[in-house]
Amino acid sequence: MTKKTILPGQTIGIIGGGQLGRMMALAAKHNGFRVAVLDPARNAPCAQVADLVIAAPYDQYDALYRLAEESDVITYEFENIDYEALKWLGERAYVPQGAELIRITQDRIMEKEALVHAGVEVAPYAVIQQEQDIYDTIDRLGYPSVLKTARGGYDGKGQFVIREREAVPEAAELLKNGACVLEKWLSFEKEISVIVSRNPDGQQTHFPVVENIHVDNILHETIAPARVTEEVADLAVEMATRISETLDLVGTLAIEMFLTEDGRIFINELAPRPHNSGHFSIEACDVSQFAQHIKAVCNWPLRQPVLLKDAVMVNLLGEHIEPIMKAIPEKPDWFIHLYGKDVPKEKRKMGHVTILTDDMDATLDSVNGAGIWKV
Ligand code: ADP
Ligand code: MG
Structure with missing residues (x-):
């Protein structure tokens, strides 16, 4: 792929108009880029701030063609894009992130194989095609084990925790959605x-x-920096770097990990895009994950982000909208973000709050005591 540097005044096309696309677009606008977005909903969060909205399904080829015509570079805000459609798009437009990372990260089976290939640890697992495969492997894995659909799951959807052999038939219902x-x-x-950014020149931060x-499988709170030893933080960064390099990343890769009591790190899953756990960077770092993503796909030089101040980020779900509106007058030090979604459905991610702090324990207590989140 030829590398291109994209300059202000040129157009960044974004596939997907959710909050991640919106925050990418807002960052792009700071640099003076034009933004085009493809999303089925004309009033999607990103559509509200974009210069051009193409309101169509993500896999509709004439809509993708239109996005290609309008854009000098194309990126995406979510991983469940049709792989063939993205590959097709890459032949007609500049898509520096390619389609390979999407192919891998939209399928947990391929993702785990890629992680094992990169030489990092993942939880012991088995590929399940049929109910019998669960019976054949669960004794080796032990109870509880969690069955996850290979494709399409998010926020704990498409998962079933199996605590006893009797629960296997119920869990196996998930196989209706594939492996x-x-x-x-x-x-x-x-x-x-850990969130890694990398440009086509191979500069990585x-x-x-x-x-x-x-809480209930949905991210509730992010604490930056993690309260871990320097040794653990270094190991996490080393693993993230190895994964990004193995995958030849361009753009952003978020890497979710489990840290066990004995200091071992297991990779949980990857997201090939800015991530909810990086929202704190908007206020707490000298460059946000969204600004860094835009720089990366435009092949601007990258500098290592600096954490200016410790921070807590708390998500606002549908059920938190009413209380947060009431709290606004009392919270001058809260950075309140809302994504412009009209229906505050329960569990739907509507926004987030970031609080910068010199006293993490006191801030966490004040979040818990605010009467907004049930803790
Ligand atoms: P999603 O795509 O929904 O984010 P994850 O695989 O990250 O799916 O699972 C959601 C959450 O469920 C994780 O953040 C973690 O809290 C819990 N979880 C998932 N897999 C495991 C596991 N193997 N062991 C312990 N907890 C897990
Ligand atoms: Mg996850």
């Missing part, structure tokens, strides 16, 4: 993540290792 992986349930000390707290 699955069965994974040993790890008793981890912490979940951490990473954001500080952060700590993630999930």
Whole structure:
């Protein structure tokens, strides 16, 4: 692929108009780029801030063709893009991230194989094609184990934790959606993540290792930096670097990890895009994950992001909208982000709050005591 440097005034095309696309677009606008977005919803979060909206399904070829015609470079905000469509697009437009990373990360089976190939640890797992495969492997993996659909899952959807043999038939319902992986349930000390950015010239940087707290399988809170030893943080960065290099990353790769009591790190999963656990970087770092992503796909030089201040990021789901609106007058030090989604459905990611802090424990207590999130 020929490398191109994209300059202000040129157009960045984004496939997907959700909050990640919106925050990418806002970063791009800071640099003076034009933004075109492809999303089925004309009023999608990114569409509200883009210069041009192509309202069509992601895999509609004439819509992709239109995006290609409008854009000097094309990126994406989510991994469930049709691989063949993205490959096709790459032959007609400049898509520096390629389609290979999408092919791998949209399928947990391929993703795990790629991770093993990169020489990093993953939880013991088995590929499951039929119910019998679960019976054949679960004794080796042990209870509990979690069955995950290979494709299409997010925020804990498409997963079933098997705690006893009797639950296998119920879990096997997931096979209706195609092949699955069965994974040993790890008793981890912490979940951490690292976000790596890389440009076509091969310059690579990473954001500080952060700590993630999930509630009902959805990210609730990110603590930056992670409260881990320097040794653990170095290991996490080393693993993230190895994975990104093996995959020949261009753009952004978020790497979710489990840290166990004995200091071992297991890679959970990859996201080939900016990630919810990197939202803190908008205020807490000297360059945000979105600004860095735009620089990376435009082949601008990258400098290692610096954490200016410790931070907590807390997600706002549908059920938190009413209380956060009431809290606004009392929270001058909260950076409140809302994504412009109209229906505050329960569990739907509507926005987030970032708080910069000199006293992490006190800030975490104040978040818990704010009466917005049930903890
Ligand atoms: P999603 O695509 O929904 O984010 P994940 O595989 O990251 O799927 O699973 C969601 C959450 O479920 C994880 O962040 C973690 O809290 C928990 N989880 C998933 N797999 C395991 C496992 N093997 N051991 C322990 N916890 C797990
Ligand atoms: Mg996850």
